[in-house]
Amino acid sequence: MSHNNVYLLNKNEVIDRVFAHIDNGTTDLGTSQWHEPVDNYTNESRYEKEIALLRQRPVVFCPSAAIPDAGSFISRTAAGTPLLVVRDNDLKVRAFINACRHRGMKVASGQGCKRTFSCPYHGWTYNLDGSLRGVPGEEAFPDLEKETAGLKELFAIERGGLVYVQQEGTPRLETLDTALNFFEPSQPLIHQSDTLDEANWKLLTETLLEGYHIKSLHRESFYPFGLDNVNVVESFGQNSRVVYPFKRIEKLRAVSPDDREIEGFATLVYHLFPNVSVSVLSKHTSVTVIEPLSPSRTQMFSYYIKHSAKNGVEISVEEAMRDVDFVNQSGQEEDRAAARDIQETVTTSANSHLTFGYYEKAIVSFHQQLQSEFGVA
Incomplete structure (x- = not known):
């Protein structure tokens, strides 16, 4: 190191x-x-x-090695918030609040590797970048704007083989100066x-x-x-x-x-x-x-x-x-x-x-x- x-x-x-x-x-x-x-x-x-x-600051969520491939993810609660951290198709680490934008059900549990995340409640499906991919019976939601209905994204960054996530506020990047x-x-x-x-x-x-x-x-x-x-x-x-x-x-x-x-x-x-x-x-x-x-x-x-x-x-x-x-x-x-x-x-x-x-x-x-x-x- x-x-x-x-x-x-x-x-x-x-x-x-x-x-x-x-x-x-x-x-x-x-x-x-x-x-x-x-x-x-x-x-x-x-x-x-x-x-x-x-x-309100970048905090280590996991080592990068825990999510090595596209689609690798970990979902767990951190500071009282259910989080979903995943590596997308471009191998960028992303962090989301683990809540469907329909009625709030968690879209992932545990950890593993997936191509998409599907809410077990009604089947709303999300891409690895958090964007809303599909809605069963979409015609029943005439006011739905799919481009703004993706998973709520949070600040995430990798430094030195560790994944940091900040849940609220402007990223306090100065705290990473000593990473x-x-x-x-x-x-x-x-x-x-x-x-x-x-x-x-x-x-x-x-x-x-x-x-x-x-x-x-x-x-x-x-x-x-x-x-x-x-x-x-x-x-x-x-x-x-x-x-x-x-x-x-x-x-x-x-x-x-x-x-x-x-x-x-x-x-x-x-x-x-x-x-x-x-x-x-x-x-x-x-x-x-x-x-x-x-x-x-x-x-x-x-x-x-x-x-x-x-x-x-x-x-x-x-x-x-x-x-x-x-x-x-x-x-x-x-x-x-x-x-x-x-x-x-x-x-x-x-x-x-x-x-x-x-x-x-x-x-x-x-x-x-x-x-x-x-x-x-």
């Missing part, structure tokens, strides 16, 4: 900083603490503000999954953004392989990158900087503000969209993409899937359980706020960005 004009440490700078932390017993630190009111994890009006934010090139067109989607949790979406996001909890929460899963509270944390625009080194990174001390690779020796987690994470592992990269359903309910959609060949050696799907399984077995379930547990306590009088310290730098940045978006001093 490439960083375009975004400044992030290169692989050797990251590796050297990790070694410095190991040698000195340190980690990257923030400069301020943050106190987040517990009401912000339960309050309906705050939730509505967050949904409005997700609708990174994560994927090459040849990289295939090998797996996808979704999970449902009784927890606020921010609690689930927070579990991804600090290594302070590795030894305590992941003692039997990730900690045998990973370093505890040793991280490299950077910000780019409203986004963050957190590097989680494996213990085997020590092997790179004996390798020439020209020959060192960080893949396989650390997990790189990119938080794409507000609600998407991209995790780069040894043989695959995952894209997870953290979709709020209510103040206390979240659905996460994860897409897994195989890495390209390294030094002419192709990575098999089986190897990449073992990489996927390792992640799922090395702490992901524990993170989700922690978020669910916290959701139960934020409704009590135990705490007026949650506290984030210097070790939780990326989480502090996340909440600072939310506060800035909402215009709170």
Whole structure:
């Protein structure tokens, strides 16, 4: 992947900083603490503000590899809106509100590949570009203007192998100035999954953004392989990158900087503000969209993409899937359980706020960005 004009440490700078932390017993630190009111994890009006934010800026919907061909589509709800995202016959990505212009029935469900979309209620049919193709008994609608009765189109754009959709307002293209090139067109989607949790979406996001909890929460899963509270944390625009080194990174001390690779020796987690994470592992990269359903309910959609060949050696799907399984077995379930547990306590009088310290730098940045978006001093 490439960083375009975004400044992030290169692989050797990251590796050297990790070694410095190991040698000195340190980690990257923030400069301020943050106190987040517990009401912000339960309050309906705050939730509505967050949904409005997700609708009014380009947000990652899926990786480009999830809709590779003409007619490939995904339909799901995002920020409370049923969406249909499809690649048209010219291979352009388009996004629509998934609602027939007759009586509002969804015209697609799930995902797949189609030449047209036909409403299951009365059979109104739409082309891949959203235009209205056919109406059974069209003579019964003398006032129908077919050229303006296509599916309601939304702003959609591809950047760096990701599909972004903005549902409302003038496209905030400036938020894409820091978009990174994560994927090459040849990289295939090998797996996808979704999970449902009784927890606020921010609690689930927070579990991804600090290594302070590795030894305590992941003692039997990730900690045998990973370093505890040793991280490299950077910000780019409203986004963050957190590097989680494996213990085997020590092997790179004996390798020439020209020959060192960080893949396989650390997990790189990119938080794409507000609600998407991209995790780069040894043989695959995952894209997870953290979709709020209510103040206390979240659905996460994860897409897994195989890495390209390294030094002419192709990575098999089986190897990449073992990489996927390792992640799922090395702490992901524990993170989700922690978020669910916290959701139960934020409704009590135990705490007026949650506290984030210097070790939780990326989480502090996340909440600072939310506060800035909402215009709170």
